[in-house]
Amino acid sequence: MALAHIIWVDDEIESLQSQKLFLENKGYDVQTFTNGFDAIDYVKDNLVDVVLIDESMPGITGLETLAKIKELNQSLPVVLITKNETENLMDEAIGSQISDYLIKPVNPNQVWLSLKKIIDNKRLVSEKTTTAYQQQFRNLFMALNSNPDFNEWMDIYKKLVYWELEMQKTDSPEMVEVLQTQKNEANTEFFKFISRNYSKWTGPKSVEGPVMSHSLMQFKVLPHLEKGTPLFFILIDNLRFDQWKAIQPIFAESFRILEEDSFYSILPTATQYARNAIFAGMLPIDIEKKFPNQWKNDDEEGGKNLHEEELLRAQLKRLGKEDIKVSYTKVVNNQAGLDLVNNMHNLLTNDLNVIVYNFVDMLSHARTEMEVLKELAGDEMSYRSITASWFEHSPLHQALRKISEKNIRVILATDHGSVRVKNPCKVVGDKQTTTNLRYKHGRNLNYEPKDVLAFRDPKEAGLPTPTVNSSYIFAKEDGFLCYPNNYNYYVNYYRNTFQHGGVSLEEMIVPVIKMQSK
Incomplete structure (x- = not known):
């Protein structure tokens, strides 16, 4: 990893040599200045990761230096270091979008922690998220394979959503892919679960099911x-x-x-x-x-x-x-x-x-x-x-x-x-067949049985029978139902779009x- 480049501005910088050494030993590149003007000139021409500024300096104060630095680079993190604990100074500093606020005398560990928070935060969160998901992966895998009931399915889906949102904090495409695979696997199992149980909840002889x-x-x-x-x-x-x-x-x-x-x-x-x-x-x-x-x-x-x-x-x-x-x-x-x-x-x-x-x-x-x-x-x-x-x-x-x-x-x-649909499945139907991409009903539907959940008798799914002999089919996982005519055009048009009507956790x-x- 490249060295993080820090500048430290303090009119008494000589007395902070031991702090500078401490940070250099921790792997930071530290440049020091005794006044705000030199620091501003340096920021104009150089890449800097974090600025540490003393508040009370002769010539130009820390807050004035901060304002000029923010004009040059709005997103550059600045840590204000001060002896002054008055509330209005803190308010002004926070209003000027500082990243941290340290009270003198500061010890080396305080400064180091502040830099770690600012520079390494994303990496540390990413690593922590990845490790935590790796530990959870096995639990989720076991939950998926232990024949979950409808309550456990709600719990599994919530956990998958939780990890999907957590993964936004990581920069590990491999782990994102592992999670995606686990989610696909969950949808495969969920489809089997719904195929076995749905008509028990909605058919004429329904037994107790989830709130629907x-x-x-x-x-x-x-x-x-x-x-x-x-x-x-x-x-x-x-x-x-x-x-x-x-x-x-x-x-x-x-x-x-x-x-x-x-x-x-x-x-x-x-x-x-x-x-x-x-x-x-x-x-x-x-x-x-x-x-x-x-x-x-x-x-x-x-x-x-x-x-x-x-x-x-x-x-x-x-x-x-x-x-x-x-x-x-x-x-x-x-x-x-x-x-x-x-x-x-x-x-x-x-x-x-x-x-x-x-x-x-x-x-x-x-x-x-x-x-x-x-x-x-x-x-x-x-x-x-x-x-x-x-x-x-x-x-x-x-x-x-x-x-x-x-x-x-x-x-x-x-x-x-x-x-989000990705896998096209061919369906052939007569003129009365509906156009929805995730479900169809009609009289003479031809389809690959493994691609869909089919109800030859709509009553089993608590559905009306629009015409005599009409049956319903529902796409599973991320499949979408396409007719053979103009097949490639429609497949390309609809692939990767968000659709609804079928069977998936989402x-x-x-x-x-x-x-x-x-």
Whole structure:
């Protein structure tokens, strides 16, 4: 590793020779100056890693030197060393973006620790993260291979997300690759788990399963209703667990996060199915029976999520909650977001406020979701970063900040996640076959059985039967379903894009978060 280049500016630098020697023995290259002017000239023409500055020097003070150095190089770390402990000096120093603040007399170890923090921080964090994951790798491997149940799967996925976020701090591409392989392996096992168990949770003879879309309101939202404390149920569409982790720090500024939980989205992991199930409190097969005029199958004309409020009110009535005061707001564009901000105070008189926020639609505006996301989010890390940036500047964030001083509760959830698709799988179907890339239903579907989870009888998956003999298939892991015509064009167009509708940890295990205003 190259020597770190330090300059130390102090009008009594002679008395610090032993300190300089100590740092040189630790492998730093140290250049000394007795006044700020010489230091500023040196920084103009030389590469420097850290500047140590004494505050009180004749001619030009440490803070004045600091200001001039920052003009030359905004990101150069500066450590201020001073005898003066007055608060206003500290405030001024911190306001001038110093990296550290040491009080004289300083001992050599203090200075060394400060340099270590500044110069070696990234490397040390990276090494520590890599070692910690290596230790966890075996535990995760064992958990994957010990036939996990639905609760253990939620735990495994959370841990994988945790390590994926931690790996952003490391510069070891090898370890990132090891984690990616482990995540792929987890998705392979998860697909087998869902194939074995899904119809047990949703079929006519269902047994107890996890909280899923159709039981979310009953078990994760309504129990938190409390007279006198408005409850906000916010559903952001298409929000994966790792995207929640990206926006969590922004929420944490105004809210206390009481519980970070997850639930299972039903199949297809698509808005029309999963979100209608959440608000109706029913599986799609039952929504179609009870609300034949409101339910639309994929191949029918018209909007598929136009009756959420009606379904929600019917569910509340069924659960004996018809006397509570409820509002329902759907935000599908920026203007609706701004209207929400202005209306937030009026919502505080309700017991329950449901806000549906179309994040992916908002992100892409009128252009196709595909192209925008393809340009902006080529991988998971950039997808998380867009999510955080979008949320921070969104009307939703503004609206929540506006009421965060009031005594309120917030439940944040989503309808389903998404997965970055990489492996094309050929499917042949008739004209009625649906166009979604992660699931299809139709009459004469031809496919490779190992590529998909198939339900020849949609009832087994709690799904309506759009036409006689139609079956459903769901893509697994990172596969996407393509027709043979124009095959190469579509494969190249859709590969590495984020899609949803199928079976993967990212699409099915999604966040439900309980928060309280601080």
